[in-house]
Amino acid sequence: MSPEEYVGYENLIRFIEDRQLQLLEGDIIEIGAYMGGGTVKLARFAKKYQKRVFAVDTFDPEVDRTVGRGGVTAGEVYRAFLEGPSMFEIYEKAIAGLDNVVTLRVDSRRLAFPREQKFFFGFIDGCHQRSYVENDFAVVWTQLVSGGAVGFHDYHFDDWPEVTPAVDGIVAEYTREIAETVEIKGKGDVSTLLLVKR
Numbered sequence: 001m002s003p004e005e006y007v008g009y010e011n012l013i014r015f016i017e018d019r020q021l022q023l024l025e026g027d028i029i030e031i032g033a034y035m036g037g038g039t040v041k042l043a044r045f046a047k048k049y050q051k052r053v054f055a056v057d058t059f060d061p062e063v064d065r066t067v068g069r070g071g072v073t074a075g076e077v078y079r080a081f082l083e084g085p086s087m088f089e090i091y092e093k094a095i096a097g098l099d100n101v102v103t104l105r106v107d108s109r110r111l112a113f114p115r116e117q118k119f120f121f122g123f124i125d126g127c128h129q130r131s132y133v134e135n136d137f138a139v140v141w142t143q144l145v146s147g148g149a150v151g152f153h154d155y156h157f158d159d160w161p162e163v164t165p166a167v168d169g170i171v172a173e174y175t176r177e178i179a180e181t182v183e184i185k186g187k188g189d190v191s192t193l194l195l196v197k198r
């Protein structure tokens with residue numbers, strides 16, 4: 001099957017381009033790559049500016065034990081769109097030929113980057129539990145350059161009820177380091193909240 005993406009990455013790329021974030025130092029990080037449909041879009045864009053995309057995912061639908069509203073589990077949602085080949089096989093096929101993708105097949109809690117690794121844009125769409133949203137934010141924010149932005153998918157989306165309070169808590173805690181917050185609509189009207197770093 002062809003790798004879909006469920007965010008509307010064009011809107012994210014438009015946000016980056018409107019603000020010329022790609023001219024800042026660093027690369028892009030995506031936490032939650034799934035089938036790679038969005039990774040490909042980010043990587044094609046980043047390649048034009050000699051930038052890389054770090055794509056982080058366990059690529060294992062069984063790992064994410066999040067229970068959404070109505071009792072559905074994240075694993076069930078991920079599996080629903082997979083038929084035949086594994087998530088990782090679909091992802092690998094999607095990014096084939098893109099030499100600026102760095103794939104990190106790990107649990108995002110285990111992520112650590114050297115100080116020199118900077119990002120100008122981060123996108124968080126991995127595990128939707130509060131502790132993971134907070135972890136993923138901390139990983140990205142530490143490496144994010146001034147003027148760069150990090151986005152949280154599923155903000156104000158009822159299916160994953162822990163995301164919005166997690167993000168609101170982050171915004172309250174880091175308010176002095178945040179220059180601006182911007183909410184943009186994606187596919188199916190699911191929002192991404194972007195935080196621009198001061």
Ligand SMILES: C[S@@+](CC[C@H](N)C(=O)[O-])C[C@H]1O[C@@H](n2cnc3c(N)ncnc32)[C@H](O)[C@@H]1O
Pocket residue numbers: 004005006007008031032033034035036037038056057058059060061063064078106107108109125126127128132
């Ligand atoms: C909602 S999907 C991402 C969808 C993708 N952004 C898109 O639009 O195509 C969430 C992804 O996060 C991954 N994930 C869940 N928990 C994770 C964790 N602890 N560490 C890394 N990846 C994780 C899942 O394997 C899944 O592929």
